[in-house]
Amino acid sequence: MNTLSYKTVSVNKETAQKEWVEIDATGQTLGRLGSKVAKLLRGKYKPSFTPHVDCGDNVIIINADKVEMTGKKWTDRIYLRYTGYPSGQRQMTPAELMKKGPDRIFRKVVKGMLPKNKLGDAIINNMYVYAGETHPHEAQKPKKLDINTLK
Numbered sequence: 001m002n003t004l005s006y007k008t009v010s011v012n013k014e015t016a017q018k019e020w021v022e023i024d025a026t027g028q029t030l031g032r033l034g035s036k037v038a039k040l041l042r043g044k045y046k047p048s049f050t051p052h053v054d055c056g057d058n059v060i061i062i063n064a065d066k067v068e069m070t071g072k073k074w075t076d077r078i079y080l081r082y083t084g085y086p087s088g089q090r091q092m093t094p095a096e097l098m099k100k101g102p103d104r105i106f107r108k109v110v111k112g113m114l115p116k117n118k119l120g121d122a123i124i125n126n127m128y129v130y131a132g133e134t135h136p137h138e139a140q141k142p143k144k145l146d147i148n149t150l151k
Helices: 030-042 094-100 102-111 118-126
Strands: 020-024 058-062 079-082 089-092 127-129
Touching (some): 020 030, 118 127
């Protein structure tokens, strides 16, 4: 029995195979799309997943303004934040966040699904959100991915 073939290979920053992936958010539910994007950013769909390394893909989300939410969540759900000052608690609905830009609501949703540490802060920067069809990342040659094929 050759024991060298049973060694666990741990990916590091230099050996990680990062790709560029383009996702169309038209007609997708925000939370379900966000969880799949979080898995892509983390690298959980790869066989070489390593929990403590940024080995995930760079994700480009297009048509982010056409994402959907079920029920009355656009107006009834409340996101809270705190300014740091007394009586500085502020609240916003998803509709108000979407008016400021679709990247804000995607960052809020996906960041909550990532680790709450330095790695999570670094991973969220690998997500790029655009309201329309076009994006400035054509030079990276992103491959189009149908998000419905992922589990």
